[in-house]
Amino acid sequence: MARFGFVINLERCVGCHTCTLVCRMWTYDKKEDCWNTVLEFNSHEEKRVVWMPYVCTQMREPACGETSNPPCVRNCPCSARIYGDLEDPTSPAGRLVAEGKAKPLLHETSRPRAYYFGRIPKDVENQLPKPSEVLPRKYIPLTQLPS
Numbered sequence: 001m002a003r004f005g006f007v008i009n010l011e012r013c014v015g016c017h018t019c020t021l022v023c024r025m026w027t028y029d030k031k032e033d034c035w036n037t038v039l040e041f042n043s044h045e046e047k048r049v050v051w052m053p054y055v056c057t058q059m060r061e062p063a064c065g066e067t068s069n070p071p072c073v074r075n076c077p078c079s080a081r082i083y084g085d086l087e088d089p090t091s092p093a094g095r096l097v098a099e100g101k102a103k104p105l106l107h108e109t110s111r112p113r114a115y116y117f118g119r120i121p122k123d124v125e126n127q128l129p130k131p132s133e134v135l136p137r138k139y140i141p142l143t144q145l146p147s
Contacts, residue, residue: 002085005057005113006073007093007102010120012080015040015051019072019081023056024137026071027063033136035063036072039129043121050124053080057113058106058131086113106131 015038023036035056043050055072056062064070073081084093096102097115104112105120106128114131 003087003111003113004062004084005086005093005115006055007082007084007086007096007115007117008053008055009080009082010050010052010116010118012078012118013038013051013053014078014080015049016077018075018077019053019055020137022071022075023063027139030063031139031141032063033139035059035136037134037137039134041124041127043124045123046121048121050121052120052124052128054106054131054134055081055114056135058108059135086115108132 017038019036020034020038024034027034037054039052039054041050041052042048062070069083073083082093082096084091086094086097088094089098093102093115096117102115102117104114105116106114108131
């Protein structure tokens with residue numbers, strides 16, 4: 001049986017938040033919470049900024065379905081996201097997992113479905129919150145926003 005999930009290329013993510021905005025647009029009309037966010041960290045060790053995407057599959061099934069590329073993948077301007085069957089070595093996502101190039105990080109389940117590849121500086125890795133601490137981004141109706 002297929003196990004769909006994400007592989008995030010940290011070397012390509014530039015922290016633009018397109019994934020967050022697209023997820024918010026996708027879920028807003030359904031009055032659902034947003035399940036994507038990108039956190040920014042400063043690595044003093046490597047003297048650079050590191051962007052860390054958190055995705056829905058770290059916590060739940062994708063709100064947008066499993067059979068095609070989710071909106072956050074289709075709209076990523078840097079092609080930093082790969083979505084597919086993580087157990088199928090012929091799919092791009094599954095190949096990276098099978099070859100050991102992509103590693104689970106920050107998973108709170110026994111079968112992670114969010115994998116990452118690229119360097120994460122140790123000083124940043126030690127700062128990363130658990131996915132349940134940042135996801136979901138709560139749905140707030142426009143009528144409830146302060147004016």
